[in-house]
Amino acid sequence: MKRSEPVIHMQSVTKKYYVGEPNELQILFDIGLDICEGEFVSIVGASGSGKSTLMNIIGLLDRPTEGEYLLNGTTTRVMDDKALSRIRNKEIGFVFQNFNLIPKISALKNVEMPMMYAGVSQKKRTQRAMELIELVGMGDRYTHDPARLSGGQKQRVAIARAMANDPSIILADEPTGALDTKTGRMVMDLFHELHDKQGKTIVLITHSPELAAETERMLTISDGRIIADSAKGGAL
């Protein structure tokens, strides 16, 4: 895929809740967005600005009310829930603020999980999961269950899990929000490493301008509209 071909292409995307009812609520207004392969993009905005809704739409957990969203050049509008699940599984790696590891199963099993849903054989997925765990520096703790890991360690396992099916995008929602500055720094370094060494496309959602400043491109969202894009020279 050439860099000119966007991984994410959004055109006139809106999101409304309670459509047709008196309390109709519009969260996103006319979002137009292109993110290309290998970009490290941050989306910043205050809480309630609509950045979580935008992330859900990018992550195919939610559908736009209007507008077009193309992932890798394929329209997602006509897909049913099953097809969306499959694309989520293969093309999107989620990293959540509160880690969201599955409790009571080992770090290794957590990393294997997306591959299990993709139907990868046990042998292959264990091998791949071990590689990823080594990559995030958790090689000595792969048998531990999440309760025995620190916040930073949990997030590193979560990043390994997000990488499992070699997705087109890593979608990180406030990945350092629940961590102290030092471990947050380590997690950010890991994202930089994935971006620099593996050429991953990363979309980072944060309310912290400092973290956003580290990324190649910063989008600012406010009241459901993208009000600034550093790639287009700041304020739109």
Added chain:
Amino acid sequence: MNFVESIKMAFTSLTINKMRSFLTMLGIIIGISAVITITTIGNSISSTLQNTFSEIGSVKLSIYPDVHRDYSGEWHDLPSNLELTLSQVQELINLHPDELTYSCSDVYGRVETANVNGDPIQASMYGVSDDFMDSIKKQLTTGRVITKKDLANAKNTCLVSDYFCEQYFGTTENVIGKTIKFNTLKGLNKGCNISLTIVGIFELTELDKNDLSINKVHNDQEKMQVVTYIFFPYNTMLKEEGLTPEETKLPQAEIGWTAKCDKETAKGYINDYFEKIYKGEEQWYMSIYDEEEIVGRINTVLNVITIAISVIAAISLIVGGVGVMNIMLVSILERTREIGVRKALGALNGDIRSQFVIEAIIICLTGGTIGVILGIVNGVLISKVASYLLNTLASEFAEYITLTVQPSVPAILISLGFSMLTGLIFGYYPAKRAGNMDPIDALRYE
């Protein structure tokens, strides 16, 4: 998603909250163990009876004149023309020679003799046919059985027991060929003497001795005396008594059947034959007593008990199933976030659904397995206690009643099947709810 993985996950979540899992399974454990206990006992009783019957001898049909159960007219004694005679039985067998068999042991008398010291020895004397020893599954310890030739020529040969030899000779050595004179007490013409030559010796078992004990008043003291059996050709008895087969009345006759025939056909032949003789008779008829019917009747009672227990078990399975459903709903609520994460990572609704259905099935199947094990242990313990009591209450039967403990395999398989079904039915609704959860809502759930 992978099936094995689901099973592993189900066991993991079972072990996370052991107490809760146990309490959830309790209803199922109780239900299944009740069914397995009762079927183990029932099956053990059935196979014990079956074994006892095959040990005592082959099953025969006993025929004897009897009064109709619903007869309400005036009672009169059995007319002599309706009494069962040897010739009738012989004629019946001759009508179906390849299908019916008659092994005579029904010509009976009580005799007495005395040993060298003058001690009286009583014996029950049976006129028998040549196949009689085979039909009661008795083996000779020495000598030969009564042969067809003995029977045809009405030879004065006899079989005696080892017990008789001990009483009469003081030994069982070198008694073959000795002739003993008996005085008849009953059955045979009174006062008649009969001399018989011993051709074979059989063992008198404890069960036989128990059967043959009589009360005897001796010097004002009541004493148990054991009588012994003497078997000799029935034709010899007829000859001694000067009776024809037509004149030989039998209290009953035991009719057997060959491999070319079956029990029901044999019953049909007997009924056909005696219907003609008993035509017009209202009070009396030729009754057929089937030993196997006792087993059948016990089995019927056991089946009724099993059905009753199964109904109770079904109720307990339903209650247990509702418990499983309840705990699954709680578990799904607790694991809402996990469900959201799994969906975000690409799990399909069906993946989530099957995971929870499998979990419910595993809970029920584990409960069912524990129930089966408990039930077998219960059944074996109860059967052991029963056989111990039986042996202390009636020790003389001990060597005949060997209790066979046998759990019912079909009952075990059906029970496990039903516990799985319970899991499937009661797990489906919670699992469907989990599968249909919206991933965003599930992820946000606190």
